[in-house]
Amino acid sequence: MGMEQVGLLPAILAGAFVVVALFNAFLPRRGDWLVILAMLAVIVIGFLVIKDFQTYFHDGEFMPRGENAYSFEWVNIGDGLFVIDFSTWVDSITVVMITVVSIVALMVMVYSVGYMHGEQRYGWYYAVLALFTAAMLTLVISGNLLITYFAWEGVGLASFLLIGFYWERQSAAEAAKKAFITTRIGDVGFLIGIILLWREAGTFDIQQIIHFAEEGGFGETYLTVTMLFLFMGAVGKSAQFPLHVWLPDAMEGPTPVSALIHAATMVVAGVYLVARMMPVFDQVLIARDVVLYTGLITAAMAATMGLVASDIKRVLAFSTVSQLGFMFVALGLGSVSAAMFHLFTHAFFKALLFLGSGSVIHATERQEVEYLGGLRKKQPITAATFIIGSLALAGIIPLAGFWSKDEILHTSLNEGSLPVYVVLATTAVLTAIYTTRLVLLTFFGEPRDHHAYDHAHESPRIMTMPLLILSVLAVVAGFVVFTPVGKALGFSGGITELVFVEEPEKFHFDGAFALGATLSALFGIGIGLAYWWGRAERAERARSWAPELHALLVNRYYMDDLYQAIINRVVLGAAAVIALFDKRVVNESGIDGGAQSVSWFGFRLKFLQTGKIPNYALAMAVGVVALALVAFRTS
Amino acid sequence: MSSNDGYLLLALFLIPLGTAVLLMFVPSRERGAIIALTGAASFVLFVLSVYLFSRFDYEGAQFQGVKAWTWMENIGFLGEKGIQLKVGLDGIAAPMVLLTGIITMAGTWVSWKIQHRTKDFFILLYVLVAGVYGTFVMLDLFFFFLLYETAVLPMYLLIAVWGSTRKEYGAMKLMMMLVAASILIFTGIFAIFSEAGLASFDLTRLFGAHYDPTMQKIFFPMIAIGCGTLGGMFPFHAWSPDGHAAAPTAVSMLHAGVLMKLGAFGIIRLGFQILPEGAAFWAPGLITVGITAALYGAISALRQTDLKLMSGFSSVSHMGYVFMGLGTLNVVGMSGAVLQMFAHGVMTALFFLLIGGLYDQSHNRDIPNFSGMAKQMPIWSIFFIIGGMASLGLPGLSGFVAELHIFVGTFRAYPIVGGLAVLTAAITATYLLRMFSQAFFGEMNPRWSGLKEITWTERAGATVLVLSILALGLWPSPWVDRISTTLAHTIPGVSL
Amino acid sequence: MIPLENFLVLSGILFAIGFYGVLARRSAILILVSVELMLAAVSINFVAFASYLDPDFFTGIIFSIFVIVVAAAEVGLALGIVLRAYRERATANVDEANNLKW
Amino acid sequence: MQRIALPSQIDRVIVGGSLVAGAVLVPVLVVLIALLGADRISGPELVWWLLALIIVAAALGAVLLRNVVRAALCLVIVALGIAGMFLLLASEFLALVQVLVYGGGVTILLLFGLMLTNAQDDPVVQDGSQKPFAFGVGIALGAVIVIAMTDATWNTGTRSVVAFRALGDRLYRDFGVPFEVASLVLLVALVGAIAISRRDRDEEEVA
C-alpha cells in the first residue's frame, strides 16, 4: 500500500457516503459506525501512504515528484488537446493535509456520536460528513487543477448541506444559501483562473503548469490576472476579505461541522491552494502582494469583529477568519512553510475550541456568552481543554499556536515590512484579548442564565475523549518543527525539511523574538482579564464607551448590509428591468404584437370584401388595368 | 456499429409511430392496456437507445449504421437518390438518441397518472417522440425536416388540452413561434438544395457539396435562427417560459428536454455541417447571442416566482451556453455544446417532472407560497436539489462537464465572454439557492400539510434521470469521445 | 379597305363601355346588358381577326358563334337566378344583395 | 303592382331615339358623304363609320340611360350595328345569327326580366356609388386597349367571303365536339333556369 493507492482514501469514504446516504434508514445506528470505520481505514491507509512517502524521503535524494501517482483519463479530446486526468499527487503539502484532515475528521466523527445523538437525519449527517471528508481528501491529493476544482465544489456542497442541516430554521437555510453563493463567487474566479492557465499551458496538470510557468511560458500580465482569478477561489473558500461574510453565518450548522469544515479543513483549502500554486505565484509578485494584503486586512478586521461578537461560535469563527488571514500573509510573503505550519497547528486547537464550545452548547443549549458563565464548575474537562485551546490560539509558549504564529510574525518582519509586522502583532494582541474574553465569559464569573446553568453537565465521554486528544495535540503539535521530533516521526530531516523541500531552511526560532511575542500575548490576556474578570456587564460599558465603533464592529463593518443592498438594488433591480423588457418588448411587442398585426391586417383587409357585386367587378377591372399598364410600361 | 444496426435506427422512430397507431385502436377505457403498451414501448425504446449509444464506435467519425431505402428518385426535380429514407448515427446524434430514450421512458411513466383522455395524450406524445427520434437519426434532408416538424406538430394539442394556467395562450404562442421559425429553415433548405445542385436530399452528399460563400453567409443565420427558436435562442425564446409553464409534465419534459435540443441539433446538422463558411462567418454572432441568452435567462430567472417560469428562463440561459459552445468553432467548445444539450435535457426534464409532481397536488407553483417543503416531501426535495446542483454546474453532476467544456472552448476563442459565462453560472446558483432556501427550507407552511410525496412512477422516473445526471457527471468519456471525434472530423473549419 | 385597327378600336371602346356599365350599374339586369356589350365587343374582335388574319380557317367566326350562343344562354340562366333573388328580396339592386360579406 | 304598358314605352323609345339619332347622325352623315365625295374614304368605310357611331352611341345609351327599358333597347341597336359590322367583315351567316339571337332572343329575355323585376320602378338607383371609379377605370381600360391595338402591326392578308358550306363544315365537323358541349351548356342553362326560378309547389314532397 503506497502512494499509488492514495486514491483509495476518498474512494472509501465516498463509498461510505453512498451506502449511508441511500440506506441509512436500514442500517443499525443509522450507519455512523460505518462512516467511522471507513475513517479509521482511511487513517490506516493514509499512514501507509505517508510511510511510503517517507521511503522516498529517506533516499536522501528526495523524490517528491513520484510522478502522478495514479492517473485515470477522465476526458480526452483531440488526443491530448484537452485532457482531464484523475491524477493524484503526493508531496509534503499533501502529507500535511492528509494528516490534518484525517485526524480532525475522525475526532469530529467520534465526537458527533455524542453531540448529534438523537437528531433526526442522524444518518444523513454522517453521510454528508463522509462526503465532505472524501471531497476534502480528493482536494488535497489531486494532481490536476480541475480535479481540485471538482473536489473544491464537493466540499462546498457538503458545507452547504451541513450549514443547512437544521434547514427548518430559516436562519440556517439563509446561512447555507449565503455560504454557497459567496463561495461560488470565488469559485467563478477559480474556474476562470484554471481555464486561463489551461489556455496557455494546455494542461490542467499542476506540475506541468508550474513547470510551464517557471519556464516563463506565461506572459507577465496574463499570469498576474490569472493568478488573481485563481486567488479569488481561495478568498471565497477561506473566507477572506471581502468574501468573508459567509463564515460567521455558517455557524448555523451543527458545531462539530464547524469544527471540521469551518475551522480545520475546508476553510484552509484556500491556503492549500495558494501553497500548492506557490511556484506560479512566485512568478508574479503583484499577485503575491494581493495575497499578502488580503490576508492582512482580513486578519485585522476579523479580530476586531471577534472582540464584540456575543455568540461563542461566532467569536471562534471570526478568530478562524483572522487566523486564515495570518496564513495568507505568510503565503503572500512567499513562506509556504509558515503558512502550512500554522494551518497544521491551527487545525487542532481550533477544532478543539469548536468542539469545546459544542460541548458547552450541548450542555446549556445556549451559545450567546451573555447567558453563559461559571461553567468551569459544571464542565471541568471542557473548561480545561477549552482553556488549553485558547492559550494555543493566543500564542502562549509552548503551545502549538505559539510556534506557528511566531513563525509567521517572524516572516512578516524578515520578508515583509515593518507595517505588516505591526499590524500582525497588534492582531495577535487582539486575538489574545478576545480569546480571554471568551473564556472568561463562558467558564468564569457568575452564571447569568440560571436555567441553562442548572441543566448544564459535563458532556459524555464520547465527546470529551476527542477534546482530550485534541488538547494534547494542541499542546504538542507545534513541536514537530523540531528536528528531533521530526526524526522521531520518521522524517529524517525533520518536518521542516519536509515542508521546505525546495530550498531547505530552518525553522526561525529567535529567543528574543519569541519572548516579545509571548509578552504581547500575555499583554493581551492581561487586558482581557482586567476588563472582563468576573464582570460581564463590562460589555455594556464598552458599548457606551464608543457606540459608533461598537456598532461598526457588531455590524461587521456593515459589509453584509452592503452586499444585501447590492443584491436587492443592483441584481434584483437588473432582474426586474430585464423581466420587464422580456414582458413588454419581447413578448408583448415582439411576439404578441407580430401576431396581432397579422390579425389587424386581416381585419382591415376583410372589409374589402363588401359583398357588393360592382365592387367585386371593380377589383377585377382594376386588376386588369393595373397589370396591363405595368406590362405596357415595362415593355 | 454494423450497418445492420440501421434497422434499429429505423425502429427508433417506427416503434413510437406504431405505438401511436396501435393506441388509436385501444378503447380509451382500457387504461391498463394503454399503460402496458406505452410502458413496453418506452422500455424498448430506452433499451434500444442505450444499446445504440453503446454500440456506437467512438473511434469512427463517420455515420454508422447507415441504411437507405429509396423513396423518390428521378422524378420531377429529383435526381438520383432524390429522397431516401436514410438513417445513420454519428457521435452527435448518439447522445441525443440516448437522451430521448431516457426522457421518453421517464415521461411515459409520469404521464400514467393523467386521467383526462389518456389515450389521446399518449398518441400525440408518441408521435412527438417519433419525430424527435427520427430527426436525430435521419440522413435525408427531406425526412429530417419532415420529422423535425412532426416533433412540433402535436405540441399545440398537448399543451392546449392537457396543460394548465394560460394553456391556450401558451400553446398558441409556442406553436406559432416554432412554426414561424420553421419558415426560415424551410427557406434555408430550399436554398441549400438549389445551390447544391445535386437534385438529391441526401444529407451526406449535401455535406460535401459546394456552396457559394455569400449564399452561406445569407442562409446560415436563417437556419440558425430557425432552429435556434426551437432551441430557445434569445430573443426568440419567448415561447419557452410561457409554453413550458402551460404544458403538462411529460410534455414539458420532452419539450425542454429533447425538443429544444432538436433546435441546436438542427443548427449543427444544417448550419455547421452544410454551411461551414457561413457558420465561421456568423460564429461571433452565435457567441453573442449565446452569452446574451445565458445572462438574460439567468437574470430573468432571478425575478421569477413561478417554478415553471423559472425553469423556463433557466432553460433559456442554459441553451444560451449551447449556442455559445457552438459558436466557439473549436472541438472543446462544441463538444461542450453537445454535452450541454444532453445535460440540460436530463436535468430540465427532472425539474419539470418534479414541478409537475408538486403541481398536480397543490395546483400552485408560486415559490413564495411554499416553505419547508423538504419536510413534507423529502424525496422530492432531494431530487430537486440534485437537479438544481446539476443546473448550477456542480462538479460530479452532468452540468459541470458540459459547462466546463463550453467555458474552456469559449475562453480559447473569446476570454471575456468566457468570463461572463462563468459568472452566469454564479447567477444560476443565486436563483436556484434563493428558491431552495425559500421553498424547501424554513418552517413548513401548514397549508401544504396535505401534500403527499411524489408517486412511485415519478420517483422511478426521477431516479432514472438522476442516474443519468450522475453518469455523465462522473464518467463523461463515453459521451465526450463520441462527440468530439465526430465534431473534429465531420465539420469543416472546426479547430481542435 | 377598312383597316383592321378600326374594328379593333371600336371593339375596345365597346368593351370599355360595357365594363363601365358593369361597374356603374346597380340593377342586375342592366349589368347583364353591359356584359352583353362586352361580349359583343369580343365578337367583333374575333370576326375581325378571322377575316383579316385567318381567312383560311376563320376559327374566329366559329368562336363568335359560340360566344353568341353562350351569351344568350347566359342571359337566360342569369335571368333565372336574378328572378329568384328578386323574389327573395323584392329588388334587383345588386348592392342590396350583400348579406354575404367579410 | 302597376305595370307600364309595353307598346307605349316602345313608341316613346323609338320616337325619342330617332330624334336624338337624327340630330347627331345627320351632320355626321353630311361630313362623311363629303369626305367620300372628296375620295378621302371609300364606301365601306363610310358605312363603317356610320355603324361605329351608331354602335358607340347606342352602347353609351345602354350604360348611361336611366330608363332601364331604353337602355335595354339600346342594346338591340348595338346588336344590330354589330350585325352590320359582320356584314362589312363578310360574314353574312354571323350577321344573321347576331340579329336573330341578340335582336330577338336576348333582348326579349332582358325585357321580360326587366318587367318581372319591376326594375324601372326606381330609376334613380340604377347607378351605383362607385360611378367615378367606374368612369376612371372604364376610360383607362379603353385607353389601354386602344393603345395596344394601334401600337401593333397587323399582318393582314387577303380577305374572302366565307362560304356557308365551308362554315358548316368547320362548325359541325372540325368543331363538332365543342358544338356538342355547347349543347350541354344550353341544356344546363335551360334546366338550371327552370329549376332555380321555378316556384316550387311540391314542397311537401321534399321533406
Next chain:
Amino acid sequence: MSDLNFDYSLLIPEFILAGTAGVVLLADAFRRELRVSRSVLPGIAAVGALAAGATSLLFVNEHDNFASLVAVDNFTTFFRVLFAATLFVVVLGSYEFVSREIRHQGEFYAMLVLMTLGATFLAAAQELLTAYIGIELLSFSAYVAVSLQKHDPRSGEAGLKYVLLGGVASAILLYGLSLIYGSAGSTSYAEIGARLADGTEDVHLPLLLGLVMLIAGLGFKASAVPFHMWTPDAYEGAPLPVTAMLSTVSKAAAFALFLRFFSGPLLPVVDDWRWMVAVIALLTMVVGNLIAVQQHNIKRLLAYSSIGQVGFMLMAITTVSDASASALLLHMGGYLITNLAVFMAVIAFYNHTGTEEISGFRGLAETNPYLALVITAGLFSLSGMPLLAGFTTKFILFQAAADGGYLWLVSIAVVMSTVSLYYYLMVVRQMYVYEPAGQPDADSATVHDERRELRWRVSPASYVTTGALLLAIVFVGIYATPLLTAADRAVAVLFPA
C-alpha cells in the same frame, strides 16, 4: 383537314359523364313513372363517376388527340381520374346532405356531373374554343348548383354574384382569347406556340393585353387575387357539396388549363407573363391567408384558405418547368384529397348540427372524436404539417419553385403557410380544447359517462368517404411517390424532352 382524327372512342369517359347527367335528369323527372326513389340518383351519379374514372384508365400512356381539339394523353388521364374520383367522393359523401337540403336533386347531381365534364374538357383541350366551351360548361353548371339550395337565401345571393361576376370574367377571358387569337392567328395550342416562337414584335402589346386578360379570366376561375372576390361569398352561400366541388374540381381545372396553355403555347413569351403570375401569386397568398384569420364561418374560412392555396399553386406556374409542373400536380392531388376530407367531414358535421359557425365545433373531440380527427388531420395537412399530404406536397411544390429561382416568393409562401396554421388552429382549438357547449368543466367519472351520451355517429357513407380520404392523406404524406410518379408522367407530355 381530312387528316383529323375523329375517333370518338377517345371521348368515352366524357360520353359516360354526359350520359350520366342525362340519365340522372330523366330519372328524376320520371321517377314516379319509373317507381324509383330519389336515392337512386346519387347511385347513378356515383356509378357514372366510377365508370368515367375507370374508362379513363384505359387511356394510360395513350398519346392521341381528337380532331386536334381534345388531347387524350397522360395529362388528360390524370385529371379525368382526379375529377371523376372527386365527383365520386362528393356524391357519396353528400348524399345525406342533398336529400335534406336540396329540392331538385336530379338537377343537382346532373350539375355536379356536368361540372366534372366541363373540367375534363378544360384539362384535355388542345384548342382555345374547346377550352372556352369547357369553361362555360363548368361555370354554368356551377352557377346552377350554387343556387340550388333554394330555401337558403344565401344560396340565391351566392348564385347571383357568381353568375354576374362570372359573366364579366368570361367576357374578359374571351377578350383575352381574341387578342391571343389575333396575335397568333390560330386557336390551336400547337400553332399558337409555333407562331409565338417566331417572334412577337409586331403584336407585342395586344399579346400582352391578351395575356393579362387571360390570366384575369383564369384567375377568376382559380380565385386568384384580385379576381377572387366572388369566392368567399359563393363558397359560403353554396350548398356544401358544391363548395367542395368549387374548391377542388373548379380550381384544379383552371390550373389544368393554366398548365397546358402556359407551359406549351405561351412558353416562348414566358418573360412577358411570368412576373404577372408571380405578382398575382404573391397577392393571392397574402390576401387569402390574412383575411382568413378573421373568419367565423367554416365555409368562408375554407374559401379564404383555398385562395391562399391558389397563391401557392400559382408559384408553380410562375416557374414553369417540368419539375414545377409535376410538383403542382402532386400538390393539386394532395390538396384535393385533403380539402375533400375536410369538406366531407364538415358536411357530416353539418348534417348533425346544422351549423357552419366555427364556434359550433366546440367540443367535437368529445362528441365525435372521429370527425374531429378527420377535420384536424385535414386542416393540419392544408397548413403543411408533416406526416400528412400537405407537408410533402407543399415541400416539393415550394422546392420546385425555389429551384425555379423564386426563392423570395417561396419564403413569403412559407410565411403565409404559417399564418394559415394559425387560423386552422382556431378550428382545432374549438374541437379539442373547449368542452361541448353546455357541458360543465369537470372530469369526474360520472360526468365522463354523461359525456358519452353526447356522442353521435356519422352516417356510413360519410364514415367510408372520410376514412378513405384520411388514409389517403396519410399515405400521400408518407409515401407520395405513386402520386408524384403519376404527376410526372402526366406533365411529361407537356414538356417533351
